Each structure stands twice: as structure tokens, then as C-alpha cells.
Amino acid sequence: MAIQDRKRDHINLTINGDAEYNHTTGFEQFRLKHCALPELNLSDIDTSVEVFGRTFSIPLFISSMTGGSSEMGQVNRIIAEVCEEYKLPMGVGSQRIMLEDASSIPSFSVVREVAPSAFIAANIGGVQIRNVISDSKLRLLCDSIQADAIIVHLNVLQELMQPEGDRQFAGVLNGIHYLVNHADCPMIVKETGAGIGGPDARKLYDAGVRYIDVAGSGGTSWAKVENLRHQDDKAHSIFNEWGTPTVQCINEIRELGLKDLVVISSGGIRSSLDILKSIAMGANICATAQPIIKVIHENGKKGLIKLIEQWTHEIRMGLLLTGVQSIDALNSNHLYKL
Template sequence: MNHISKRKQDHVDLCVNHNMNHKSKTTGLERYEFIHNALPEINYEDISTATFFLQKEIAAPLFISSMTGGFKGATSINQQLAEIAATIKIPLGIGSLRIALHDTSVHDSFTIIKRIVGDTIPLFGNIGAAEIAQKSNHAPLLSILEKCKADAIAIHLNPLQELLQPEGNPQFKGVLFGIESFIKLYQKPVIVKEVGAGISMNVASKLLDIGVSAIDVAGAGGTSWAGVELTRNSDTSYENIFWDWGIPTSECVQMIVPLKKTYAFELYASGGIQSAFDIAMSIALGADSVGMAGSIIKSLINDGNQATLNMIENLIMNIKRIMFLTGSHNIEQLKLAAIKEK
């Protein structure tokens, strides 16, 4: 197994079998509550959780965040994630395609997804921002995106992870220019995400200035990628602060929402999302859709495909219940639901 395959497998194993969450930092969503609406003036059966993701209709404002591909067990994981996403009709992120640029033998672990989901859901590829910045020839990436038949790409910003990763590459000079050049080349939407340390308003404005279509905050409060890499790293010189480094998910959303007055873009909340409350509150704070990674891979590997499907269907049913109690017919109305800080 090559070293990237091994790392991808380690990432899944650590996230599933060990507690890799932030230790003392939370998403901050728990600081809010919905104001109960005793006069909702709607019938429960008339409520729709359907919404749009990059112009495609989906069943609920929820997606499976970019996770894996590129090692032996990844084909089966991606196959099951694809079946779940297609059955429920929610978008799916493919894991980083970096390994596929070097090793054609792993292509199937990525391309299998489209064969299952067809055109039913939005499917987005994934690559690291440093990779985009350091390469001037994007032909191999465009070719693998085409092979995966992705509708969009999510570029991840992960300076904290690269800094702490034993084999990391903390080279972030030229990243913004690299993303801008890629946007000009790629004919499809570009999402920019973090991986659990969050995106600030300042960073979001820079990204929106160069024309990204969506920002996925991937904030702190869930999987800590510093935690994952510190666990893999034998270098003990790092201070404890890094495990919990990052901007809580709710704070990222609140900071970035006002930019909607100036720019047209979709805003996704992710990082530590676990419950229907987390999803509904993220929407009420202004997110358009909400992503989940860690809780889904844990459920899939520990409890299986059907249990994960049931878990997600249950989340959507509870979002609908929250919509009823806040008098929200649809997701646009849920964005306006009355909330308050506890």
C-alpha cells in the first residue's frame, strides 16, 4: 500500500475507533434556541424540507461531506455512501482526489460513486488548496473530475492539518491566486471548505472576490484534524492549543451570512453537526445547507448501511418537526425562524 493510501485508511480508522473530536470546543449551536410558535398556521403534512444545492433540487438541506477514496476498503465505503445519498436525495462529496492523480489503480474507488448515483444528486469532487496552488498544469485533475463525472469541486483549505501532519506540506503561499486561476479554467461551480478549523469573514470575502460559488465553513466543534494528525505524529513538541484550534461552526456562519448582501453564493454549515437541531439551527442562522462527515462514517462503519440511512431519514423527519413548531412551510421560511441566545 502506498503512503497516501495508508494515510487515508488511518484517517478513517482513527475517526471511527477513537475520539478525534475537539476536546473543549463546541460548535456553539447549543447556545441558541428556537422561539416556540404556538400559532404555526400550517399543517404538518404541507411542510417541505426540499431545497436547492448549486441549483439542483435536493430532499433536505443536508449533504455528506467529502471523506474518502484511494485505499482497499474505500470502494465499499463510497459505494454505501452513494447508495444512501441517492436513496435520500442529498448531495455527496467525494474524498480528496490527490491520490488518484498519482495512482490509476485507485480510480475505481472514486468513479464507482457516479455509477450508483447517476444524475439523482449533486456530486462534488475534492482536492487540497495547496495542491491547486503548487501545480500549474491542472489537466490531470480536470481529467479525474471528468472521469468521476463530478458536478462541482470542493477545494479544502487545511493549513492546520498540513502543519501538524507528519508528512504534511504547509506551503500556502499563492493559494488564493491558485484557486482563482482554477476557477477560470473549470467550467463548473467551485466550493471552498475548511476541514474543521473554520472560515472567517475575512477569508470568505477574499474567496468571494475571486468568484467561488459556495463556502462550506467546516468549523470547529466536531472532528479535529489537528487531533487526528497529532495522534499520528510522534513529534511531541506541539503545544496543546492546536487540538482545539479553530473557529466554532456557528460563529463562522454568523460572520459570513452578512456577506450575502454583497455576493451571490451558497453558504454551508459543517463541522460537528450531529442532530436535527444542529441542522435546523444552522439554517436559522443563515446557512443554505449543512454537511456531516464524522457522525456519518462512524454510523456507517459501526452500524451499517441501513442504520445510517435510517439515522439520516430520522434527522430529516425531526427537521420537519422543528419546522412545524416554528411555523416554517419550507427551508426559506426556516431561515427566518425566530431564535434567541439562551
């Protein structure tokens, strides 16, 4: 099956299929403490956050999702236009296809054309950079979108669920180590929904990685997505619930005490309150995928703008209700466990 067809299946299934974990992220077990006397005005509240040396309007990264065909380029264009206007960071989907088929490049490069000043991250799979990535490939990935960062995604679960998927995962850490030393922009390592917990985070940190997107379980289940694609004897639905929940990932990583490690909370971020709870738990910024592709599918750019404006307003309200003026003042003292 061509990569474009597989990607189209992925989008359709994550929007319309039963593709979310049954178990939860863990955010529902926590609440932010109410402050009856904030002594602040709503207009005093600052929702912005500083990460990667850049300031974003709210702590939200639009997760890597798509690219490859003109249809997917259209989705990338919408995300990039909104990120430019609302000062949000974004990642393009896996650029592996670009390395094999140059005709797919415009579906990625469009993001820089419409978002000259946005923070945009390139994306490639860990299995594609095993041991090493050539300088020419690295340059193609980054130069095509004038990348501000490069994301390496880890997706062992997804690959194993695909009958046609990769089976070789040795050398990924070496490849990451090589890339940290050769990329001239920050490098983020992310999962795709099964989570990066404490032990993996430690290995990544020791390899030089300083930005980890946990992409834990509780949101999109890539085992479910892949198993829905072939509901036959090739499906291994026993792994549908495989993964480390997002809250567990954040806690395990923060327990390592690595102060200079930037943690991105993702996997099942579905509301403004998930964002605030993540920050209170020690994440620096959040990321979300499925709600973005769904809202674009249903209501296009207008729908995405409405979602961002709603979440921005709710983040402002939530900060006021917690009694803090800015994102960086939010911490675990503002949370309680049910």
C-alpha cells in the same frame, strides 16, 4: 507512510479516538422559538432545499471523506447509493491519490456508477493547486466521477500537524482564482474543521468563489487526529483547540452582506436541530462528515439510511414546531440566544 494507510488511520481515529474539539460549535447557545399555533399539518411541511440549481430532499451535503483503496471505495459506494436514493449531494474524499496512482480511480468512479443522477463533487487540496492546476489533472478529477462541482479543501492546520505534511501555502488563492475561471462546474471552497471566517471569505469572494463550506471548529479536530497518530515529541497538542467555531464563521460571513454567496454550514453538525439552526442563521445548506463515517462503520448502509430518515423526520417536526412550512421560510427571527 502511504496515503492509504494515513487515510485508514484517519477513519479509525475519527470513529474511535478522542478526536473532537473540547470547545463547541456555538449552536447550543441558540434555540428555535416554539410556535404553539402553527396552523399547519405535518404533511404540509416541505423539507427540501434548492442549491446549485438542484433540489435536495433535506439541507444536508455528505462531506468529502474518502477514496483511495477498495475498502474506501466500498464506503463511497454506500454513501453514493444513499445519496441517489434520498436525493442528497455528496463529495468524494481528496482525489490527490488518483493523480499519483491510477489504480485508486475505481474507488472514486464507483460513486457515479451507482448514483447516475446524484449531485457529486470532486475534491482536491488547496496545496495541490497552488498557482495553477493543469487541464489534464482537472479533467481527470472531474471526468472520473462526472463531477457536478469541484471542492477545494483548505487544511493548513492539518498539514502543519503532520510531520510529513506540506509547508508551502503561498499561491493557494491564485490556484483557486485560476480554477474558478477554468472549471466548467461550480467550485466550492471548504475548510476541514478549523473554519473559514469573514476575512478569508472576503478574499475567496474577490477571487470569484460563490460557494463556501465553512467547516468550522466544534466537530472533528484535525489537530487532535494528527496528534493522536504520533503521540511523541512530534505532537503539537497545544493546537488541539485551534479553530474558529462554526457559528462564528457563519455570522462573520453573513455580516459581509454578500447576497450571492452560498454558505454551507459544517464542522460539528451533529443533529437535525443543528441543521435547522444553521439555516435560520443564514446558511443555505449544511454538511456533515464524522457522524456519517461512524454510522457506516457501525451499521453499514442500513445505519446510514436510518440516520437520514431520522434527521428528515426531525427536520419536518422542527419546522412545524417553529411554525414554518418550508426551509426557505426559516430565518433569524425564529432563533433566540440563551
